[in-house]
Amino acid sequence: MLNISRQSISKWENGNCYPDLDNLIKLSDLYNMSLDELIKGDKSFQEKIIIKETEGKTYRWPWWIIFPIFGMLYGLVTMIINHF
Template sequence: MIFAEKLKKERKERGWSQEELAEKLFVSRQSVSKWENGQNYPSIEIIIKLSDLFGVTIDELLRSDEDLTEKVIKDSRQLAYPRLKVFFDCLFLIGSAMLIIKLSILGLNHFTELEFPLRGSFFWNFGPLFLMLGGAIFSDTLKKKYKNE
């Protein structure tokens, strides 16, 4: 039994209209109608709520429809992807900021009588490079990986 049929069967067994089910899930009646007609699938949050409402396992709902299972897997990957990409983008930005700070200090040292010691520091010499390269490479790798999937 596919998800749409299972949803409709469970709803009718409880004597609920599409409107009543929609109110319980805090969605529109049109959403419930689309799910029951197989035109669309609910999010994982709604699937969990449906599982609780109908007293069935999430597995029973998901395994009934391969397309829904694929959608949930794809959605879960999309949730993980932005977090990792943001992390690597932040590493790149931190490296950029460090490079700007270093260049500013070197400029001050050169054009003014101020002397800020940076030259002997491994951190200031190679830190921005490692952060920028690492952040850019891993961010691009993630982008390509999730674009292909």
């Protein structure tokens, strides 16, 4: 229908090259989808990927901050004790 060789399609599928703009427009017309959807893929699939990426990230509390905090508390306690 689009006069695209099977070798070209095979290269697209293997990621060796990408279709040119003219072919992208023809494909978007054939499948009744926007160029954005055609290039970026399925939006629901993208949302699942984004959710999974954010689920895996956890906040790690910087454990090393304990040392300055204890140092300041020690200094404060010694100042109070030496004052009396």
